[in-house]
Amino acid sequence: MEHYTMNLTLKVWRQKNSQEKGRFETYQVKNISSEMSFLEMFDVLNEELIREGKEPIAFDHDCREGICGMCSMYINGKPHGPWHANTTCQLHMRAYKDGDTIVVEPWRANAFPVVKDLVVDRSSFDRIIQAGGYISVNTGNAVDANAIPIEKDKADNAFAAAACIGCGACVAACKNSSAMLFLSAKVSHLALLPQGGPERKGRVLNMVAQMDREGFGACTNTGACEAVCPKEISITNIARLNAEYIGAGLVVE
Amino acid sequence: MQWSEFFTSSVGKKFVMGLTGLFLISFLVIHVGINATIFADLVDPDENGAMFNKAAHFMGSTVLIRILEIGLFAGIILHIVQGYMLEAKNRSARSVGYAVNLGNRGSKWYSRAMGLLGTIILLFLIIHMAHFWVKARITHTLAPVTYNGVEMHDMFSEMKAVFSEGWVIAVYLLGCISLGYHLAHGFQSAFRTVGVHNNKYNSLLVNLGYGFSILVSLLFALMPVAMYFGWVG
Numbered sequence: 001m002e003h004y005t006m007n008l009t010l011k012v013w014r015q016k017n018s019q020e021k022g023r024f025e026t027y028q029v030k031n032i033s034s035e036m037s038f039l040e041m042f043d044v045l046n047e048e049l050i051r052e053g054k055e056p057i058a059f060d061h062d063c064r065e066g067i068c069g070m071c072s073m074y075i076n077g078k079p080h081g082p083w084h085a086n087t088t089c090q091l092h093m094r095a096y097k098d099g100d101t102i103v104v105e106p107w108r109a110n111a112f113p114v115v116k117d118l119v120v121d122r123s124s125f126d127r128i129i130q131a132g133g134y135i136s137v138n139t140g141n142a143v144d145a146n147a148i149p150i151e152k153d154k155a156d157n158a159f160a161a162a163a164c165i166g167c168g169a170c171v172a173a174c175k176n177s178s179a180m181l182f183l184s185a186k187v188s189h190l191a192l193l194p195q196g197g198p199e200r201k202g203r204v205l206n207m208v209a210q211m212d213r214e215g216f217g218a219c220t221n222t223g224a225c226e227a228v229c230p231k232e233i234s235i236t237n238i239a240r241l242n243a244e245y246i247g248a249g250l251v252v253e
Numbered sequence: 254m255q256w257s258e259f260f261t262s263s264v265g266k267k268f269v270m271g272l273t274g275l276f277l278i279s280f281l282v283i284h285v286g287i288n289a290t291i292f293a294d295l296v297d298p299d300e301n302g303a304m305f306n307k308a309a310h311f312m313g314s315t316v317l318i319r320i321l322e323i324g325l326f327a328g329i330i331l332h333i334v335q336g337y338m339l340e341a342k343n344r345s346a347r348s349v350g351y352a353v354n355l356g357n358r359g360s361k362w363y364s365r366a367m368g369l370l371g372t373i374i375l376l377f378l379i380i381h382m383a384h385f386w387v388k389a390r391i392t393h394t395l396a397p398v399t400y401n402g403v404e405m406h407d408m409f410s411e412m413k414a415v416f417s418e419g420w421v422i423a424v425y426l427l428g429c430i431s432l433g434y435h436l437a438h439g440f441q442s443a444f445r446t447v448g449v450h451n452n453k454y455n456s457l458l459v460n461l462g463y464g465f466s467i468l469v470s471l472l473f474a475l476m477p478v479a480m481y482f483g484w485v486g
Contacts (some may be wrong), residue, residue, distance in 0.1 A: 175343070177343070212262055212263050222359070245262075249259040249264075
């Protein structure tokens with residue numbers, strides 16, 4: 001792919017802390033390489049801001065290889081930017097051309113309060129996991145992998161659901177700020193496997209209750225979550241979650 | 254888990270929306286089927302709405318159907334109230350909006366406009382019920398007609414009278430278009446909400462939903478249009 005450089009206009013959300021009302025600031029970045037990642041472009045901008053004695057832009061990132069779920073920028077109206085099934089860290093500047101204007105915002109949801117600039121607090125997801133996103137197994141010798149036969153389709157679907165990295169793009173994209181795609185991936189992952197069986201009913205009831213306490217909206221099946229998910233989690237998981245919840249809610253005493 | 258916990262959870266509230274939605278869809282099948290008998294006029298010019306008037310009379314005179322009518326009102330009211338409560342809750346989950354929205358890149362516009370479309374349908378329903386239901390069931394101010402010695406309301410003539418004004422046709426067309434889009438999302442969404450999660454059936458239901466919403470809204474829309482232009486009656 002041909003290498004080129006570009007000059008860009010960035011409109012970035014700046015907010016000192018969770019209390020302060022934020023605003024957009026405009027920055028001009030020059031000589032950006034098409035081979036840089038989107039976050040490297042922010043690194044270049046931040047180095048410049050530091051040189052000028054200004055506060056660098058705070059943003060979340062960790063692995064920078066698309067698997068940790070930390071990066072969380074809402075770029076030109078789309079979580080993780082324009083590419084399909086992609087994280088912000090894996091977005092490369094060849095997606096843009098010289099003279100482009102890019103608007104970068106934090107995830108917007110009351111359950112994800114802004115901590116600073118583009119960093120939001122996603123610990124609500126952690127609390128949902130803590131409410132039941134695990135299996136309780138006594139420790140001991142590891143069981144042979146082939147000891148419990150599992151249908152291939154179920155194993156595949158469980159694996160696809162387990163691919164969720166909990167980045168929160170689904171919440172950011174949803175008009176209702178609903179966490180249902182995230183929650184349904186976590187519930188489906190375990191509901192499809194025999195190891196998830198013993199805690200199956202309590203898990204879904206407790207996790208939905210925690211999701212509601214965190215202030216996420218309800219699902220209206222618009223499909224925006226699925227369209228932006230970097231791991232292509234299927235919206236079918238939400239329908240499965242509904243079946244799990246209704247099945248448990250109608251019988252658990 | 255208490256019943257109250259189930260029905261006040263986000264998934265439980267949506268379960269109620271899905272169930273009432275499916276119930277209202279089944280009502281639409283009956284409503285559009287009975288009303289479509291006005292088109293019997295197209296094959297028999299001497300019909301003059303006899304089949305339709307008899308069908309409407311049957312729907313009003315059977316005890317079981319009158320009981321179902323109460324259930325229908327309960328279903329509609331529950332669907333409306335729960336819908337508005339969910340809409341308010343969902344809107345309040347994001348206090349600060351985006352400068353640039355995802356818009357149609359992630360979802361169909363009508364899937365995001367269910368509240369607006371539902372509101373238009375509600376306003377239409379008020380006008381629609383004032384036109385027919387109130388006169389047939391409450392004030393009994395419809396002209397009588399007799400078939401084989403049985404006197405009944407001449408609903409057909411009332412339809413012709415109501416559908417003789419241009420603004421009424423416009424209101425009904427707007428109502429039908431809103432219903433069509435509401436169903437285009439609502440039909441398949443309702444099945445997902447009540448837990449249908451087999452992809453084979455889900456994709457079938459999406460297409461069935463599109464077909465159903467087009468057929469129902471088109472048939473309903475043809476009724477005032479056909480009467481306004483004198484194709485029927």
